[in-house]
Amino acid sequence: MTRPDYTVVWAPYYTAHKILKGLVDAYRNTDDARALDLAEGLCDWMYSRLRPLPAEVRQRMWGIFSSGEYGGLVETIVDLHSITGKAVHLELARLFDLDSLITACAENRDVLDGLHANQHIPIFTGLVRLFEATGEQRYWTAARNFWDMVVPPRMYSIGGTSTGEFWRARGVIAGTLSDTTAETCCAHNLLKLSRQLFLHEQSPKYFDYYERALYNQVLGSKQDRADAELPLMTYFIGLNPGAIRDYTPKQGTTCCEGTGMESATKYQDSVYFRAADDSQLYVNLYSPSVLKWNGVTVTQTTGFPVEQGTTLRITGRARFDLLLRVPAWAEDFTVAINGDQQRVSAVPGTYVTLSRSWRDGDTVRVRMPFRLRSERALDQPGVQTLMYGPIHLVAREARQTFLEFGLYGRAALSGDLAANLQPIAGNPLHYRLGGVELAPFYEGTEHAFHSYFRRVEPKVVFAGVDSGVANPARPDGSTLLDEVWLAAPFPAKRVFVDRVTAVARQWVAQGLMSVGDHDLVIRTARNAPIR
Known part of the structure; x- marks a missing residue:
């Protein structure tokens, strides 16, 4: 008999994913055959349990909140298959298919309203891996369409999604603001999915989103004040007026504290991508980093996002196309090579391509001045947020009703609203607006803040x-x-x-x-x- 309380039996395959992922990573990093043996044994056990079940029973299992949550298990099983080549491992991965959701998304039917967000986002990271392993087109189409159902129709200004762990109707943003918005795990997994999709479709939109979520929600999910005992990561991030970020673990440590620590790797894992034949190098994030590739070293030096630009220096010699992402917010993106301004078509939301035989010491200087803009909530145009370049600015204010700001009266021809701001000396990206301090969301403080305001x-x-x-x-x-x-x-x-x-x-x-x-x-x- 099924118990109605989902906490009695809670997501056993979610736990299996954590164990299997650890074993696969241990084998990859140590070549210890014992880890591989245990990983295969765990998959054999899951296969023996799931294969005899009728398909309709499995479908019901994977649709149950939250016992059917299995995290990134499918992508990890496919990773194991890439090591073993055993067909049974792909067969096991397919046993987790939630066909009703896959079919709906493949047909571009938005059925996300009411679904538990972080139970379902990792389903699609698994589908991309299944597409790569099987070539089955519906897996790819479903994942691609799903991403567009979340970004931007269910995305908050910081890049996060969900309220109270669930999705609501498409396009309802202001109507879902609460103290339990933007579960941190959701942003973590959407970053993973965006990265996967880019590997197959080099659309700048994936990294426009990646930049937004990384430099706002993910960076702001860690409390700046150090603590020797606790991870101090957010679970939810309240976006209602006067919210205070809560970095305290709930009933122990939640999944979001764990993924919050893991998210630190995302500051480096997607800065650069290369074409399979090494003919192109994509620069998707502007972040201080060093890349050794194709006989050259690319050193990126920047104070971004405080600095509104970056410098890339080439050491070595090679011929390749350097593709620089022009962020969707960057209206005035310029490039100079060795001090010479380049005549390029830098359309926001595209790439600038620099084709060249690169020589030792070549230096690429990119400038991308930030502009202050407002973004409207999809369901209530008068409820808006402030973005300065890629950075979400919040008002530090304790009152729990919407602040009201007027901005058009000092707008420039460019649409830049920055003339409304008074910089706070010695504190980059801090301003005053109508007597209220504005600060970057990414600062991990416990100030009461307003992410959204009412435009008057x-x-x-x-x-x-x-x-x-x-x-x-x-x-x-x-x-x-x-x-x-x-x-x-x-x-x-x-x-x-x-x-x-x-x-x-x-x-x-x-x-x-x-x-x-x-x-x-x-x-x-x-x-x-x-x-």
């Missing part, structure tokens, strides 16, 4: 010049100013004025604005000293 723009103001016109809004909360600035960056003031004119005319035509207010807004745009 009562008047149409350009470059500090007030038109005297109330900023009209649509029923969904989006405003005239929102629509104007959606088109930023503007290459010249003339283009900006044309945009204001077109939007104002449209709002008049839709009955959302009077002709008199239309004239005042356009006149203000023309006269404003905006640059």
Whole structure:
């Protein structure tokens, strides 16, 4: 008889994964045959238990919260298969297929609402490994589509996902903010999946996400204050107004403390990728590092993200394409080789390719100035967050209701909102906005903070010049100013004025604005000293 309390029998195959992973890693790093023997024995035991079960019983098992959670077991079984070559190990891996979920995702049907997030994310890291081992296309398609169902439809500004460990409806962000958002294990496993997908599809979107989650949630999941007894990693990260990060283990040590420590390896494991034939080297993260590869040493020196750029120095000689990721947020990305500015098409969200026979001492200098931008919650446009380049800025404030900020009145033609900020001397990436201190989320402190705020723009103001016109809004909360600035960056003031004119005319035509207010807004745009 099945007990309704899932804690009575809790995820036995999740535990099996931890044991098997340890054994496989021990064998890979020591060549100790005893570790391999134990790993194969454990898989034989699982196979003997699962193979006789009817398929419908297994499907029910893997769908149960949370007893059906098996973590990264499938990818580890496939790793073992890569060592042994035994067909039975691939057969065992397939016995964990949750067909209802795989089929839905392969068909691009979003069925994630109500699912336990970290029970299901590792299913897809396993599917990528199964695709690599079997060539079965549905595994790849399911994993690829699944990623797009989470990023960005269920992603918070720090790169995390889930609330109370579960996913809610697609696109509901502001409506799910609580003190139990963004379970740390979810970010850890989404980083793994992003890395896997990039190996097969070199889309910059995977590393735009990776950078966001790594430099915000993962870096901010560790408390800065050292402790000799406790790992001091977050389990949940509350993103509701006035949240305080809790680094104390819950009822002992949770999975998130363990993966939180393991996540430190992610600062180095995905900085560089190479083409299989060594003809290309991808630089996906801007991080101080040294790479020895293909007869050369690449030394990356940077203070990123405090420094808004990086330097790569080549030691040795080789011909290859150097591909530099242009982050989606980087509107002004420039490259110089040995001091000579390069004429490159640096479109945000793409790669710049430098094809060259590299010589000893060649130096590549990259500059990517940060801009302050706001990002809207998908379900409530007026609820927003602040991003400075890749860094999420939070307001340090104890009140537990949304703070209200207006920002458009000092926006630049580029869309940069940084003119609203007052830098705090001697404290990089710290600012004041409306009397409130802003700080990078990644600082692992116990200050009360606001990740999201309410955007309030009562008047149409350009470059500090007030038109005297109330900023009209649509029923969904989006405003005239929102629509104007959606088109930023503007290459010249003339283009900006044309945009204001077109939007104002449209709002008049839709009955959302009077002709008199239309004239005042356009006149203000023309006269404003905006640059």
